[in-house]
Amino acid sequence: MEIIDSGRFRPGGDGTADFAEHLTVPALSFGTYSIPAGATDGQSPHNEDEVYVVTRGRGSFTSGGRTVEVGPGTALFVPAREEHRFHDITEDLVALVFFAPAYSGVPAGPVTGTP
Known part of the structure; x- marks a missing residue:
């Protein structure tokens, strides 16, 4: 078993967003x-x-043409190949991120609509 402290804020060294894979x-x-x-x-x-499950911070999230406010406890599902992003981050934001199947690191090809 491994215990992962998702509440620790770890931005990139240059103050940008940072993704850290744990499993x-x-x-x-x-x-x-x-x-x-x-x-x-x-x-x-x-x-x-x-x-995504937001554990800390506040901002907005847009996916599939819909925008919502996010904060601790917000859970979001994004289907494969759908454009999405966090924006208007007002407090340092940390989210747990689950991919299925495992994240490949390969960007999706051009988004052409429903898969």
């Missing part, structure tokens, strides 16, 4: 995503389904 098995991967207040979430769509 990878073929069917699933898990990590934490930290975004400093005022920073930009520059991620691209990926080939895996994704679940």
